[in-house]
Amino acid sequence: MMDRMASVQPTIFVLFGATGDLAKRMVLPSFYQLHVEGLLPEKWVLIGNGRHDTSDDEFRDHVRGALEEFGSGTEDWDSFAERIRFAGKGFTVDDPGALPDVVDDARKDVGDDAQLVHYIALPPSTFEDYTKALGAHDLAEGARVVYEKPFGTSEKNFEELDKAVHEVLDEKQVYRIDHFLGKEATQNLHVLRFANGMVDGIWNAEHVAQVQIDVPETLDIDDRAEFYDHTGAVLDMLVTHLFQVAAEIAMEPPASLKADDLQSARETVIGSFRPLDVSEVVLGQYDGYRDVDGVADDSTVDTFVAAKLWVDTERWRGVPFLLRTGKKLGVSAQRVSLVFRKPPKSPLTELPDDGTVLSFDLSGNGAIDVAMTVKEPGPDFDLSVGHLSLPLKSVPDAEPLSPYSRLILDVLNGDRSLFTRPDGLAHVWKVAAPLLNDPPQVQAYAPGSMGPDAAGDLASPCGWLVS
Ligand SMILES: NC(=O)C1=CN([C@@H]2O[C@H](COP(=O)(O)OP(=O)(O)OC[C@H]3O[C@@H](n4cnc5c(N)ncnc54)[C@H](OP(=O)(O)O)[C@@H]3O)[C@@H](O)[C@H]2O)C=CC1
Numbered sequence: 418m419m420d421r422m423a424s425v426q427p428t429i430f431v432l433f434g435a436t437g438d439l440a441k442r443m444v445l446p447s448f449y450q451l452h453v454e455g456l457l458p459e460k461w462v463l464i465g466n467g468r469h470d471t472s473d474d475e476f477r478d479h480v481r482g483a484l485e486e487f488g489s490g491t492e493d494w495d496s497f498a499e500r501i502r503f504a505g506k507g508f509t510v511d512d513p514g515a516l517p518d519v520v521d522d523a524r525k526d527v528g529d530d531a532q533l534v535h536y537i538a539l540p541p542s543t544f545e546d547y548t549k550a551l552g553a554h555d556l557a558e559g560a561r562v563v564y565e566k567p568f569g570t571s572e573k574n575f576e577e578l579d580k581a582v583h584e585v586l587d588e589k590q591v592y593r594i595d596h597f598l599g600k601e602a603t604q605n606l607h608v609l610r611f612a613n614g615m616v617d618g619i620w621n622a623e624h625v626a627q628v629q630i631d632v633p634e635t636l637d638i639d640d641r642a643e644f645y646d647h648t649g650a651v652l653d654m655l656v657t658h659l660f661q662v663a664a665e666i667a668m669e670p671p672a673s674l675k676a677d678d679l680q681s682a683r684e685t686v687i688g689s690f691r692p693l694d695v696s697e698v699v700l701g702q703y704d705g706y707r708d709v710d711g712v713a714d715d716s717t718v719d720t721f722v723a724a725k726l727w728v729d730t731e732r733w734r735g736v737p738f739l740l741r742t743g744k745k746l747g748v749s750a751q752r753v754s755l756v757f758r759k760p761p762k763s764p765l766t767e768l769p770d771d772g773t774v775l776s777f778d779l780s781g782n783g784a785i786d787v788a789m790t791v792k793e794p795g796p797d798f799d800l801s802v803g804h805l806s807l808p809l810k811s812v813p814d815a816e817p818l819s820p821y822s823r824l825i826l827d828v829l830n831g832d833r834s835l836f837t838r839p840d841g842l843a844h845v846w847k848v849a850a851p852l853l854n855d856p857p858q859v860q861a862y863a864p865g866s867m868g869p870d871a872a873g874d875l876a877s878p879c880g881w882l883v884s
Pocket residue numbers: 433434435436437438439440442466467468469537538539540541543565566567596641644
């Protein structure tokens with residue numbers, strides 16, 4: 418931890434969309450966590466940006482509120498607050514608002530050699546214009562720029578955005594964030610496998626019958642209806658987070674765990690994702706969604722998606738990757754499960770289909786779980802499924818970081834291993850194209866259920882493990 422901090426140079430961190438939902442839930446509390454844990458450089462300034470003429474003090478109040486609601490407290494508030502500024506009045510090519518002056522002013526505090534990091538926590542439709550504005554106002558040179566997901570909304574839009582970004586920035590300045598890659602348990606997907614021969618040996622189609630990447634949410638979209646109604650579950654979660662997690666599982670062993678090799682292994686396997694077959698996708702919308710303020714009365718936006726993804730590599734041919742996510746469902750979970758085949762020559766009959774499962778809980782600090790078929794202790798010979806759990810927090814010396822803290826720290830340190838690359842993303846949009854161009858009808862589901870019934874059939878024979 419100390420080594421990481423020492424390598425970080427003085428930083429001016431510009432947060433676009435600073436009063437938005439993501440900023441208050443994730444970015445600001447995570448930045449504060451880095452401050453509290455002494456992982457930020459000695460000299461830093463955080464500048465919030467937005468279209469309103471908000472004062473520094475008003476923004477500080479907003480930040481404090483965000484920490485109280487979504488963070489772990491405000492013990493070190495004074496030393497945090499004094500480094501916070503706000504640059505209002507928007508930021509466009511024609512009019513940069515207050516930002517250039519506020520950045521110049523910040524340099525007086527942190528030094529002319531401070532690195533500039535721009536975090537674009539804005540709706541994806543604005544990424545191109547903000548990038549152009551960074552170029553137009555001399556705020557791009559030498560800077561690192563973090564883009565939220567989704568990076569693009571279709572094959573064509575991705576190509577245009579990628580071109581526009583590379584007209585202003587070198588690829589090495591670009592950090593496309595997918596916070597699921599920053600989760601402690603996600604990082605353990607490759608570490609567990611490459612560090613343990615026992616696991617590595619069974620990480621293939623010969624042993625794995627199906628993979629489930631299941632992220633049902635009880636959460637609704639009331640606070641971000643306008644954003645959500647232009648996005649939907651496919652773009653918000655499926656082709657972003659769930660695809661990236663699928664790539665983490667499916668990747669071939671990288672030459673090393675260094676940034677370039679790890680990124681390369683993840684992006685290469687995405688190239689083997691087969692374009693989605695719409696007959697293997699179920700879309701849903703919860704009853705009552707259209708009544709939410711900010712949602713169109715006739716909206717057909719998907720709040721639920723379940724899909725079968727095929728990875729055409731020798732390792733995974735024939736193994737379905739079952740992906741599911743949705744809002745206002747009956748349970749919240751973030752579970753990745755490798756369901757193992759039954760022993761081919763077992764003398765035991767009637768073994769359960771989900772009798773051997775290695776699973777990863779991506780939520781919170783993360784956990785690794787194993788389910789195994791065992792003899793139920795007792796006088797009879799009955800079989801049962803038992804569970805072992807390893808909460809990652811219980812590992813000696815564990816100091817888990819939230820995904821956003823981990824990834825922001827990586828940006829400050831210039832480590833791009835957990836960020837996505839344009840070659841993989843270009844293929845993501847090709848895989849998604851059949852679904853985006855010709856989506857199946859959205860089916861209604863009741864809030865508190867687990868989505869449309871049709872989604873259940875996709876996961877046969879064992880069904881969805883989270884229920
Ligand atoms: N919210 C979440 O849980 C997560 C969100 N994300 C991603 O983060 C990004 C931001 O999401 P979120 O914070 O939810 O979105 P919001 O709808 O809350 O928008 C963020 C801010 O962007 C500004 N904004 C909105 N529309 C425009 C526009 N047309 N032009 C310029 N500025 C605009 C607003 O600030 P102002 O009015 O002050 O200018 C707003 O507060 C998205 O790309 C999303 O996919 C990723 C992971 C989780």
